[in-house]
Each structure stands twice: as structure tokens, then as C-alpha cells.
Amino acid sequence: MLLGSLRAAPGAANMQRKFNTFALLVIASVVCVAVLLHFNKNSSLTYLTENIFLGNKKDQPSGTDKDVDQFWDINSKFQKAPESSEEKTAKPVHRSTTLGPCPDTPPNLVGPLRVEFHLSHTWNTVRKEVTVPLQDGGRYMPRECLSEHKVAIIIPYRNRHEHLKHLLFYLHPMLVRQQLDYGIYVINQDGEGVFNRAKLMNVGFAEALKDYDYECFVFSDVDLVPMDDRNFYRCFESPRHLSVAIDKFNFQLPYNTYFGGVSAMSKQQFLTVNGFPNAYWGWGGEDDDMYKRIIFHGMSISRPDHITGKYRMIKHERDKHNEANPKNPDKLFHTRETMDKDGINTLNYTVKEIVKDRLYTFINVDIKAPIS
Numbered sequence: 001m002l003l004g005s006l007r008a009a010p011g012a013a014n015m016q017r018k019f020n021t022f023a024l025l026v027i028a029s030v031v032c033v034a035v036l037l038h039f040n041k042n043s044s045l046t047y048l049t050e051n052i053f054l055g056n057k058k059d060q061p062s063g064t065d066k067d068v069d070q071f072w073d074i075n076s077k078f079q080k081a082p083e084s085s086e087e088k089t090a091k092p093v094h095r096s097t098t099l100g101p102c103p104d105t106p107p108n109l110v111g112p113l114r115v116e117f118h119l120s121h122t123w124n125t126v127r128k129e130v131t132v133p134l135q136d137g138g139r140y141m142p143r144e145c146l147s148e149h150k151v152a153i154i155i156p157y158r159n160r161h162e163h164l165k166h167l168l169f170y171l172h173p174m175l176v177r178q179q180l181d182y183g184i185y186v187i188n189q190d191g192e193g194v195f196n197r198a199k200l201m202n203v204g205f206a207e208a209l210k211d212y213d214y215e216c217f218v219f220s221d222v223d224l225v226p227m228d229d230r231n232f233y234r235c236f237e238s239p240r241h242l243s244v245a246i247d248k249f250n251f252q253l254p255y256n257t258y259f260g261g262v263s264a265m266s267k268q269q270f271l272t273v274n275g276f277p278n279a280y281w282g283w284g285g286e287d288d289d290m291y292k293r294i295i296f297h298g299m300s301i302s303r304p305d306h307i308t309g310k311y312r313m314i315k316h317e318r319d320k321h322n323e324a325n326p327k328n329p330d331k332l333f334h335t336r337e338t339m340d341k342d343g344i345n346t347l348n349y350t351v352k353e354i355v356k357d358r359l360y361t362f363i364n365v366d367i368k369a370p371i372s
């Protein structure tokens with residue numbers, strides 16, 4: 001059709017040829033754009049170009065994330081992440097008294113999750129992954145039924161910006177599917193002193209309770225992402241160890257009494273054992289101390305099976321100011337004597353700032369850490 005079925009005067013033929021060339025150019029551009037869009041969607045091209053132009057992207061904030069990254073720079077002033085204007089704040093839910101309880105087994109679970117860390121997310125892609133409106137502070141409760149589980153997720157934290165994005169990308173949608181009435185609390189240790197994971201978890205417990213009437217607390221490392229949404233982030237008759245099959249440990253328990261990684265305790269269970277110890281500075285031992293506290297108080301631990309309890313750990317170097325502390329293992333010989341004297345009943349700290357982002361409540365806290 002295009003290639004000149006009309007043969008008239010030579011001038012007209014010339015026009016026809018020009019038109020044909022033009023038409024071909026238009027078609028070629030359309031094809032090019034289509035190919036580009038396709039690769040972009042696949043994101044492999046984006047990834048490739050980022051690598052080429054930014055060099056090794058590790059630890060480097062991507063351009064779109066720049067504003068948000070400043071927020072995490074503790075030395076700079078706290079800045080709230082900019083919200084896109086079309087994003088709506090969830091209105092407080094007016095709960096109808098006719099709302100029935102949520103079913104014990106949530107209806108929308110999908111089972112095994114594909115968890116990958118090779119692409120870095122922006123806060124906007126994380127927000128988009130959460131398809132339901134959250135209330136500020138990373139709070140959510142189902143609208144369709146009354147949740148039986150008021151759960152605070154406590155994440156001890158310092159300088160793990162990328163990890164937090166990966167975790168929340170997978171965690172929020174999963175917790176929504178689990179129909180929990182939940183909030184996410186990122187407890188940031190202020191300053192450069194020796195890290196204390198257990199004390200930060202105690203702080204999270206205390207601070208979350210000021211926010212809401214939580215009955216259950218899930219304590220989670222920032223680098224552990226669940227691989228199955230049937231692994232319930234709720235509380236059980238016994239304190240629960242959730243991260244039973246971590247890829248780093250070949251999807252097996254590193255040892256039988258392991259209680260590290262991700263665990264869940266009801267408010268009552270936590271208070272019974274006097275919370276975590278505050279005395280474990282640096283890496284190691286605090287999770288074993290908690291295990292002993294539980295056993296010494298006549299409780300046992302429960303666990304999911306090794307399929308639903310699968311986790312992926314984000315690979316990382318040992319953090320600065322969190323070296324393995326050689327004094328910690330010795331403390332474990334004295335848990336029985338120390339547990340009632342050191343814990344949630346002796347916790348002291350100073351909250352320096354609380355920032356409610358859409359995806360989490362960020363609590364910056366001075367825990368009087370010794371300088372290494």
C-alpha cells in the first residue's frame with residue numbers, strides 16, 4: 001500500500017517516496033521505543049546501566065533515593081522522607097461493632113515467597129509494594145475483620161539503610177495478608193558506641209507500649225527476610241522462635257537451643273522473663289541468655305516447621321562497633337542469678353527523636369553505650 005500503488009506525475013512520485021521514507025522512520029522509532037520499554041520493565045537494562053555509570057552500587061544511594069538517604073544520616077538533621085502528593089494518608093478506621101473476628105487462618109496467604117536482594121529498592125518502590133493504605137508510623141489494621149493479634153515488630157538498628165528497605169518491601173505485604181493489627185518500630189542506636197541489640201529490643205518493647213496496647217512483640221534482625229507468609233508473626237502459648245531455617249546456616253538450626261534472628265513473645269511472656277538482658281554489649285550471647293531466661297521460668301519454645309520457617313539473610317560485613325565480645329559467653333553462666341536483676345525492670349535510656357514515616361516508626365535512642 002505504502003510503496004506507491006498510485007503512479008501519477010513524476011512530482012507526485014517524488015512526494016510519495018518522501019512520504020514512504022518518513023513513514024518508515026516513524027515505524028522504526030515506534031519499534032525502538034517499544035524495545036526500550038520492554039527492557040526497562042525487565043529492569044535488567046536499568047540494572048546494567050546503573051552498574052556502568054555508578055560503578056559498584058554497593059552502599060551508594062541511588063539518585064532517586066538521595067533525599068530519603070539524608071534522613072538516615074544521623075549526623076545531619078533528621079528530615080522526613082518526602083511523600084508523593086497522590087499518596088493518601090489512611091484515615092483512622094471507624095470500626096463497626098458488627099465486624100467479626102478475622103479467621104484463624106488468613107484467606108489470602110500465598111505460601112512460599114520469592115525473595116531476592118540483587119536489585120536495590122527506592123522507598124517509593126517499597127511504598128508501591130504496599131497496596132493497602134498504612135497509617136503513619138508503619139501501622140495497619142485490617143478493615144475487613146477484627147484482628148486478634150496486636151503485634152509490634154521491633155527492629156534493632158544502626159546504619160542498615162539498604163537492609164531495612166529490603167525487609168519492609170517483603171514484610172509489610174506479608175503482615176497485611178496475615179491480617180495483623182501491627183506497627184513497625186525501628187529502634188536506632190544513637191552514636192558510635194558499642195552496639196547492644198538486646199537493650200534496643202527492650203527499648204522497642206517499652207516504647208511500642210506507649211504507642212498502643214500491643215499484646216505481642218516480634219523481635220527481628222533487620223537482615224532476615226521471611227520466605228513464607230505462613231510463618232505467622234504473632235504470639236503463641238510459648239515464646240516462639242521464627243527464624244529456624246536461614247539460608248546462611250544451610251536452612252538448618254545452627255544449634256538446638258538457638259533463639260536468635262527473629263522471635264515472638266507475648267507481653268506476658270516477655271514480662272515474666274524480665275525482658276532481654278541489658279548487659280550484653282557487642283555481638284553475641286544475648287539471644288542465648290533469652291533462651292535460658294525462658295527455660296528457667298518453666299517455659300519452652302515453639303517453632304514453625306523447616307519449610308515455613310525459611311529465611312534469607314542479606315549478606316553483609318560485620319558492623320563497626322559490634323565486635324564479638326569475649327566477655328559475653330561468660331555471662332551466660334550466670335543467667336539464673338542475673339535475670340531478675342537485669343532486664344526490662346532496670347532499663348534506662350533517653351529517646352532523642354521519634355519520627356513517624358509512612359512505613360515505620362523510627363526511634364533514635366541513647367542507650368548509654370560505652371565507647372568500644
Ligand SMILES: [Mn+2]
Nearest residue numbers: 221223313316
Ligand atoms: Mn546479620
